[in-house]
Amino acid sequence: MKSHNLKLYNTLSRQKEDFQAINPPFVGLYVCGPTVYGDAHLGHARPAITFDTVNRYLTHLGFRVRYVRNITDVGHLQGDADEGEDKIAKKAKLEQLEPMEIAQQYTDSYHRDMALLNTWKPNIEPRATGHIPEQIALVEAILKEGLAYEVNGSVYFDTLKYNERTPYGRLSGRVIDELMSGSRDLDGQSEKRNSVDFALWKNAAPEHLMKWDSPWGMGFPGWHLECTAMSSKYLGTHFDIHGGGMDLMFPHHECEIAQGNACNHKDPVNYWMHNNMITINGQKMGKSLGNFITLQELFQGKHDLLEQAYSPMTIRYFILTAHYRSTLDFSNDALQAAQKGYKKIINGLRIARELKFEGNADVTLDEDQIRQIESSIQSAYRAMDDDFNTAQAIGHLFNLLKKINSMFTGQLQSASLGETVFNKLIETFTKFVVDILGLTEEKSDVQDQMLELMLKLYSEAKTARNYDKVDQIRAGLKGMGFVVKDMKDKIDWAYEE
Template identity: 60%
Template sequence: MQPPFKIYNTLTRKKEVFKPINPPLVGMYVCGPTVYNYVHLGNVRTFTGFDILYRYLLHLGYKVRYVRNITDVGHLVDDADDGEDKIGKKAKLDNLEPMEVVQKYTNDFHDVMNILNNKAPSIEPSATGHMIEQIKMIEDLLEKGFAYETNGSVYFDVRKYSESHEYGKLSGRNIDELLSGQRELDGQDEKRENIDFALWKKATKGHIMRWPSPWSDGFPGWHLECSVMGQKYLGKTFDIHGGGMDLKFPHHECEVAQGTACNDVEPVNYWMHANMLTVNGQKMSKSLNNSILPNELFSGNNPLLDQAYSPMTLRFAFMQAHYRSTMDISNEALKAASKGYRKMINGLRLVKGLSYSEDSAIEKDAKLNKQILSIIDSVYRGMNDDLNTAVAIAGLFNLLKKINGIHLGQIKIPALEKEVFDKMVNTYISFVEDVLGFIEEKPQNLESAIEIVLQDYKEAKEAKDYDKVDLIRGQLKVMGISVKDMKDRIEWAYDEQ
C-alpha cells in the first residue's frame, strides 16, 4: 500500500499528511511574478515546482483551483514602503505607459511557461483588477483596530496585532527582537513602528500609478493583493499557498497577519516555499554578472554557457534537486540533465509501442511481477515524500530497465500478468507526460527524415560499404541520434552519450 501524500509545511516546520479542507477540491495559491522585467531562472524554478505539485494533485484525483497572480502595482523598488513602484519606474525609463510594461513582461512570462510546458493556472488575477476588494479589506482592518491612517496612507499595526497573535511565526522571526532592533523614528516617518507595513500609500507628486480611495489618491501595498485575491477565489482559509523562499519574510508573513486579523482565522493550512538557484556555486545576481535568462539558456547566448540547452533539459535539471534545496546551475549539471531527459523520452517512445499478448507456453514470472509492482510503488513513494522528484525519476529509470528488457527480448510479455503490464505502461506514460510534464522535443518531420537516412544506412550495410555506414552513423550522432542494429531490423534512438 502506498504511503499518504506528505508535504513540508513551512508554518509548522515539519512534513504533514495532506488533508484538504473540502475534498476533492483543493485551493492552491502561488505568488506570481512582478511584471517589470524578464522572468529569471529562479522564478522559473519556483513556478515549475508548483506546476508539478498541481499536476500531481490532479493525478491523485483532486480537483484543483490553482490561482497564480500577476503583480502589476504596489511592489516598490526597495521591497519596503518607500521608493518608486517597480513598474512605474520601468515605464518612465522606457517612456511607456505602465500597462504597456505590464503587458510586455506578462507576455514574456507566459511564453516561458508555455515553452517549459507548465500548465496555465485556473485563475490568473492581477492587483490592478482588484482595487475595490483591496480597499474593502483595508476598511475592515481599520474597523477592527489593526490598522491606522496617517497623512493619507494606511499602515498595519504590528504591535497591536502581536498583543493577540504571533507575528513572525511563519518565518521564525521574534517580535521582541524585531521591535528592539528597529531604528529610532525621526518624527518624519508616518509609521508608529518601523516594522509596520503599508496597506495603502498616498501617491507623491509624479507617481503615475494611482487610484482614488477614502484616504487619498494612491496605491495598495504589495502584501495586500495576495491576501485579497486568495480570499476572493479560495476562501478565508484555503489549502496551499506557495512561492519562493525569498517571499517568506516579509511578504508571506504579512499575508498571515492580514488574513488572520481580518477574518479571525488562519488564511492558509499549508505554506510551501521553493529554494534558490546558484550558478557554478555562487548566488545568481546582476552584481556578480552571473545571471542567465531562460532565452539565453535555450539559445546558448551567454558567456557562462558551453552550448544551448533545451527547455525540457532545464525542466529535467530542476527535478534532480528537491524543490526545498538550493540548486546549482552549471554546464556539467545541464549536460547530465540532457542525457537523462533523452533517456527518459527514449523510454516513452518504446513503451508506447508495447502491447500485451498471451502465450500458454510461457509461465507467469511471479518474482518479476512483484519486482515491477515494487518499482511502481517506489515512484509514488518519492512523490508522496514531499514531491521528491529525483527519487521518483530514479524509480522510473528502474522501470525503464524492465521496458528495455521487453524491447530487447530479454523479458517475455506473456510472463507478466496483464494487470501488472498495464500498470507498468500506464505509470511510465502518465508520470513522464502528465505528472512531470515532459514532452518530446524533436524537429519537424524528424522521424520521416531519419527513416530515409536509415534506409540508406541499411543499403550501405548490405553492400558492405562500411565507410558509408560509419559516415552515416557519425553524422546522426552529431545530431543527437544513435543507430541501433537489431537482429531483424534497424532502429534509432536519442543518443544518451
C-alpha cells in the same frame, strides 16, 4: 479519488503533515507569481515547475484543483520596501513606455517561457491592477478592526497592536521584539508608528505614474495586500495550500497571514509550502555578480557562464531531480548530466509507447521480476506521497526503465510478466513521465519526417552494402543528436545520451 497517504511539509508547523483537503475533492492552491518588469529567469522557473508538479500530482490523485497564480503589476517597490519607486514604473521610465506596456510585454514573455517549460496554465491568473476595489475594501476592513492607521493619505498595518491579539512572525520564526531592536531608528524619516509596520495603501506623489482614487486620496496598494485580496476572492478566506519561493516567506507571506487574521480572525491557509533557492556555481544569483541568467539565455546558450544551450525540458528535468525544499545549484556539469538523464527517460518513453504485450503459453511467470516491478511502482508513489519527492520518484522510474529496455532488447519477455503487470509497468512509467513530471519529447513534425527519410536512406544503403553512405548518414544523424540502432528485425533510432 485514489487512496494515498499524501504528506507535505508545512512551513507554518515546521513538520510534515497528512494532507486533508478542506472540501474534498476540491483543493485551493494559490502561488505568488512574477512581478512583470523583466524577463523570466531561473528563480522564476523553480516555483513554476515545483507547484506545477504539485498541481499535476493532486490532479492525478483525483483532486479538483483550482490553481490561482497572480501577476504583480503594481505596488512592488524597489528593495521590497514601503518606500521608493515602483519596479514597473521605473522600467517604464527607462524605456519611455507606459507602465502597462511594460507589464504586458513581460507577462507575455513569462507565459512564453512557462509554456516552453510545459507548465499548466493556472485556472485563474488575476492581476493586482484588476483588483483595486477589492484591495481598498480589505484596507477598510482592517481599519474597522482597529489594526491599521492612516497618515497623510497612506494606511499602515499596526503590527504591534495585531501582535497583542495574534503572534506575528509564526511562519518565518521571527520574534517581534527582535525585529524591533534589529531595525534602524526611523524617527523623523518615516510615517510609520513602528518600523515593523507595513503599508497597506500608499499615498501617491503627483509624478507617480500608477495611482487610483481611494477614501484616503490618490494612491496605490501595498505589495502584500494584493495576494490577500485575490486569494480570498477566488479561493475564500480559508483555503488549502499557499506556495512560493522561500525568499517570500518574510515579510510577504508573514504579512499575508497577518492581513487574513486581522479581517477574518483565522489563519487564511492550512498548508504553507516554500521551494528553496537557486545558486549558480555555488553563488547566489545576482546581476551584480554577473551570474544572472534568464531562461531565454539558457535555452539559447547566450551567456558567458554557459558552455552550450540547454533545452526547456533539460531545465525542467534538472529542477525535478532535486527535492523542492533543497538548495539547487546550476552548473554546466550538472546541466549536462541532466540532459543525459532526460534523454534516457524520453528514449524509454518512446520504447514504452511502442511495446506490445506478446503472450506465450510456454513462458512461465517470472515472480522475481514481477516483485521488482511492483516494488518500484509502489516506491515511486511513496516518494511523491512523501512531500512530492520527485528526486526519489525519478530514481524508481529508472528501475522501471531497465525493465522496459530489457523487453526492447529481448532480454526480458513480456509474457514472463503477465499482461496485467506488463500493462501496469507501461502505464505507470508513461503517466509519471508525461502527466506527473510533465516531461515531453522535444521533437518537431519536421524532425519526424527527416528521421523517417534518413532511416529509409540508411536502410537502402545498408542493403546495397554502401558502407561509406551508411557511415555518412549515421554521422550526420549523430551530429543532430540522434543515434541509429540496428535491431534484429528493424532499424530504429534514439536520442544520443
